[in-house]
Amino acid sequence: MQTRLISESQIRELISMKEVIEAVDKTFAGYANGTVVNPTKVTLDMGESAPYPAYGSFMNAMPAYIGWTDMAGLKWAGGFDERKAGGRPWVSALMYLVDPRQGDFLAVMDATYITAVRTGAQNAVGVMHYLKGRKSIKLGVCGAGVQGHMQTWAISEVFDISQVKVFDVYRPAAEKYKADMQQKIKGDIIIVDSPKEVCDADVVICVTVSKTPIIHNADVKPGTIVCPIGSYQEVDDEFILSADKIIIDHLGQCFHRGLLAKLAGEGKLKESDIFATLGEICNGTKSVGDVSGQRIISCPIGMGALDVAVASIVYQRAVEKGIGGSFNFHDCI
Numbered sequence: 001m002q003t004r005l006i007s008e009s010q011i012r013e014l015i016s017m018k019e020v021i022e023a024v025d026k027t028f029a030g031y032a033n034g035t036v037v038n039p040t041k042v043t044l045d046m047g048e049s050a051p052y053p054a055y056g057s058f059m060n061a062m063p064a065y066i067g068w069t070d071m072a073g074l075k076w077a078g079g080f081d082e083r084k085a086g087g088r089p090w091v092s093a094l095m096y097l098v099d100p101r102q103g104d105f106l107a108v109m110d111a112t113y114i115t116a117v118r119t120g121a122q123n124a125v126g127v128m129h130y131l132k133g134r135k136s137i138k139l140g141v142c143g144a145g146v147q148g149h150m151q152t153w154a155i156s157e158v159f160d161i162s163q164v165k166v167f168d169v170y171r172p173a174a175e176k177y178k179a180d181m182q183q184k185i186k187g188d189i190i191i192v193d194s195p196k197e198v199c200d201a202d203v204v205i206c207v208t209v210s211k212t213p214i215i216h217n218a219d220v221k222p223g224t225i226v227c228p229i230g231s232y233q234e235v236d237d238e239f240i241l242s243a244d245k246i247i248i249d250h251l252g253q254c255f256h257r258g259l260l261a262k263l264a265g266e267g268k269l270k271e272s273d274i275f276a277t278l279g280e281i282c283n284g285t286k287s288v289g290d291v292s293g294q295r296i297i298s299c300p301i302g303m304g305a306l307d308v309a310v311a312s313i314v315y316q317r318a319v320e321k322g323i324g325g326s327f328n329f330h331d332c333i
Contacts, residue, residue, distance in 0.1 A: 001104045001328065002326040002327065002328055003104075003105045003107060003108055003328070003329055004106065004107040004108075004109075004318055004319065004324045004325070004326055005107070005108055005109070005324055005326060005327055006109035006110070006318050006324040008110040008112060008113045010318065010324055011113050011114060011314050012113060013323070014317040014318060014321070014323065015310065015313055015317065017117060017120070017121065017153055017154055018157050019313065020117045020120075020121045020154075021121045021124050021154060021157055021158065023118075023306070023309045023310050023313060024118055024121040024122060024125050024309070024310075025125045026068060026282075026309070027066060027303075027305050027306050027309040028125060028249070028278045028279045028281075028283075029282040029283035030067055030068055030279075031250075031277075031279040031303070032277060032280050033279075033283055035067030035068065036064065036066055036067055036068075036309075037065040037067075037305075038063075038064045038250060038303050038304060039063055039064075039252075040250070040252040040253050040256070041062045041253060041304060042060065042061045043058055043257070044058060044061070044078070055081070057078060057079060057080040057081060057082070058079060059076060059077065059078035060075075060076075061075075062074065062076075062077065062303070062304025063304055064304040064305035064308040064309075065305075065308075066309045069309060069312035069313070071098075071100065071315075072098045072099075073096060073098060073308035073311055073312070074095070074096045074098075074304070075095050075096075075111050075114075075115070075304050075307040075308065075311075076094050076096070076111075077112075077115055077307075078091070078093070079091055080092060091115060091116075092112065093110070093112045094108060094110065095107070095108070095109045095111035095307060095308070095311045096108055097308070097311055097312065097315055105329065107311070107315045107318070107324075109311060109314065109315070109324075111307060111311070114307050114310050114311055114314070115302075115307060116146055116150050117150060117154070117310070118307055118310050119150060119151075119229065119302060120147065120149075120151045120153055120154035121154045122229065122249070122278070122300040123151055123154070123155065123227045123229065123298065124151075124154035124157060124158050125278070126225075126247065126278055126281065126298045126300065127155060127158070127159070127203050127227075128159075129282060129287075130225055130281070130288050130291055131159070131202070131203075135159065135160055136159060136160040136161070137160075137162065137201075137203055138161070138164075138200070138201045138202045138203075139152065139155060139164045139165075139201055139202070139204075140164070140165045140166075140201030140204040140205065141167070141198065141204075141205050141207070142167050142198050142204070142205065142206045142207065142214060142215070142234070143167075143168060143206065144167075144168035144170075144174045144176065144177035145168075145173060147229070148168070148173075148177055148205070148207050149181065151205045151227075152177075152181050152184065153181075153184055155203070155205075156184045156185060160186050161184075161186060161187055162187040163188050163190065164185055164187065164189045165200060166189065166191055167192050167195050167197065169208075171191070177189075178191060195214040195215055196216070196219045198215075199215065199220055203224075203227065204220075204225070204227065205227050206226070206227065206228040206229065206234040206235070207229055208232075209231075209232060211233075213233060213234060213235055213236040213237075214234055215228070215235040215239065216236045216238070216239065217242060221295070222292070222294060222295055223291060223292045223293065224295055224296070225291065225297075226295070226296070226298070227298045227299070227300075228258075228259045228297070228299055229299070229300060231257055231301065232258065232259075233258070233259050233260075233261070233262055235259065237263060237268075239295075240260065240269070240297065241263070241268065243295050243296065243297045244294040244296060245275040245276075245288055245294060245297070246260075246274050246296075246297045246299065247274070247275055247277070247281060247296065247299065248277055249277060249278045249279075249299075249301065249303050250301075251271060251274065251277065253302075253303075254274075258299065258301040259297075259299045260299065276288075278298070278300055
């Protein structure tokens with residue numbers, strides 16, 4: 001059994017952002033329908049918050065089965081402070097695809113790019129459903145790094161963006177974002193000096209590594225959808241507790257990591273406080289209704305099923321086009 005080996009540059013050739021958005025939408029709906037299996041991710045803490053080993057890193061094991069592609073897989077991914085300090089991408093990730101019947105390892109591929117594009121697509125899919133019928137939106141972005149770029153790119157695939165206000169603590173990053181994204185945005189890109197200014201938008205994306213809130217309750221007006229996607233709490237307790245609706249991707253994960261973990265651990269936030277999962281939104285089971293008078297939190301912190309679904313498409317295309325190398329790991333069988 002030959003295992004196909006696929007690189008990041010090859011993946012970029014094999015799938016488009018629009019196709020990633022479609023795959024993410026379909027996979028969220030499948031999770032709600034019971035045809036996608038996504039256990040809670042397992043985290044190996046190597047100094048992200050644990051005292052030992054003090055590497056400032058972590059790895060997540062994220063397995064899933066995708067019914068609509070009939071594929072099983074595992075993403076093994078994490079963030080490493082020493083990589084970032086050395087000028088390398090913070091995230092390192094690989095994907096393993098497995099035949100769910102025979103257990104053959106069909107593919108091993110880079111998952112750094114897959115992680116980036118599917119994370120961008122998560123909020124595009126949510127906003128696409130929340131603001132159904134809208135053609136143009138104003139966007140606010142906190143964090144002008146890779147995900148600031150990816151989130152903006154994905155949302156530009158489903159809406160015309162009439163204006164972007166972007167903030168980053170490192171202004172050159174915001175300037176680079178503006179230069180990079182001008183070709184994808186029809187409206188103005190405005191660099192602002194505070195997260196508060198970013199909140200003057202229909203959709204606010206938070207993609208920072210801030211461990212203290214940068215978006216405050218008083219800053220968020222009715223008619224705003226706030227999408228904090230990171231592993232930390234980027235908005236204050238008051239806003240979380242007073243938001244009209246909270247939408248998540250995976251209940252088991254969202255109460256243990258990221259935006260909602262602290263309040264859930266304190267007993268101030270319960271399952272009954274969650275309006276819906278993104279899967280229920282995508283399959284039409286639930287709808288947010290008229291957003292104009294509401295303040296909504298949409299919090300997808302990441303499901304391995306999305307990565308496996310995108311990787312499944314990449315693998316099928318690679319086989320069809322004869323792209324990628326191969327290796328026989330089980331050469332004694």
